[in-house]
Amino acid sequence: MLTLKKNLLWVACGASMLASSFVGAATTLHVATWLPPTSAQNAVVWPTWKKWVEEATEGRVEVVIENYTGDPKSIFDAVEDGVFDVGFSVNSYLPGRFKLASVAEIPGEISDAEVGSVALWNTYEEYFTADQEFMGLHLLGMFVHGPGQLYTNFDVNSLEDLKGKKMRLGGGLVNTLAERLEVTPISAPAPKSYELLQQGVVDGTFLPADQQKTLRLSEVTKNLILFPKGLYTTAFSIVMNEDTFADLSKKDREAIMSVSGEKLSRLAGAAWGSADDEGIAEAKANGVNVVFLFEEDALVKEMRAISKGIDQSWIDSVADRKVDAKSALAFFRQNVDALSANK
Structure with a gap:
């Protein structure tokens, strides 16, 4: 009887430890990227956002950046379908779906990618959210490359x-x-x-x-x-799978958006613009x-x-x-x- 009690105690302790390990485990966001390591997106933007997210969520969310070998035109679908949690691509790679961000593509409007990116995000927030072009995706940021x-x-x-x-x-x-x-x-x-x-x-x-x-x-x-x-200029969007975002705790959703939105848009625009030199x-x-x-x-x-x-x-x-x-x-x-x- 004593041996049985000991065994049951060990099982209970093991189950408790296993449960604790799951509670403390980080949620992993798999990020799809399709440009070479030398690109501003991979050299600056993704590593910086990874650091920001992991710090803002106090380690509860981990960001893993993965090479995407498919056609960049399919990134939005890959994220929407849950193949990846986060990704970015050119809006116009899907003609007819994302048309509003082309406000930033008009010739002669901007000469600075950081300025254009922040202006685009602000305009999206002020005017474009009601249209729901990004239905099925959660928008994290928008940016433009240099001229x-x-x-x-x-x-x-x-x-x-x-x-x-x-x-x-x-x-x-x-x-x-x-x-x-x-x-x-x-x-x-x-x-x-x-x-x-x-x-x-x-x-x-x-x-x-x-x-x-x-x-x-x-x-x-x-x-x-x-x-x-x-x-x-060309407009890009950074997006997350809608269900992935919704499944995060309210605290972590707020933490991620605190380092996304305008802040992420500014980062991306500045990085891509600086790379022109x-x-x-x-x-x-x-x-x-x-x-x-x-x-x-x-x-x-x-x-x-x-x-x-x-x-x-x-x-x-x-x-x-x-x-x-x-x-x-x-x-x-x-x-x-x-x-x-x-x-």
Whole structure:
């Protein structure tokens, strides 16, 4: 009888210890990332957010960053379906689903990625939440890369030189610009650019300068033409699986959002914007012809003229959404001006 009691006691103690270990165990968030380690997203944004989340939740939530080898166009679906808990991608990779964030893609609106990212988040919070574009996902942040620039393997002395050239496009309002430039569009995610340029499938691409280093495009590009305010920007969203977020305790949900939202958007924008200088340096080191344009240059004036009215194109494109697009655009511009003045 004594032996039986001892055995029962050991079983009870073991069960108690096991239960305690589960109570103290961290919830793990699996984050999908699809760019190389050299990218600002992987070198700066994800490691910083991981640290912030783990500190804010006092270790109750652990963040594990995992390489995503699928098409970046499928990231939103992978997170929504619970394959991963968190991820990010380009909004325009899913045409028609996420249209409102393109307010930040209008040519000539922003020249600073941090400013544009914070202005985009503020505009989303103020005007876009009612439309529920992100139904099925929990939005953690929004950001833009640095000003999109012109990469070519042919000489450009005027916009006429672009007509008929095969250019890689990532989607969004840059497609409207490309249509006006009368280029031959080749739609593909940014990571495909190296292969397309190397094999001569395309004659050039539209991307921010950081990709000269991040995607090693300095190896397959002859010219990097830098417009003072860029040609466009691209909007990204950082999202979490809705059920994963809901299953967290209220305390941990609040802790995660305290280091997300505007704070995460600002971090991402600043990191991606700062990487442009590294891309330009990489281009120069690899013998790429880097051309700095100024507002008075003929090419800039031509581009400004051809871009005119794209803001109205955005307003028209979201006419089916529950949003006052004109007011949202005005609010976005006011944010950009105010944030720029305070930098």
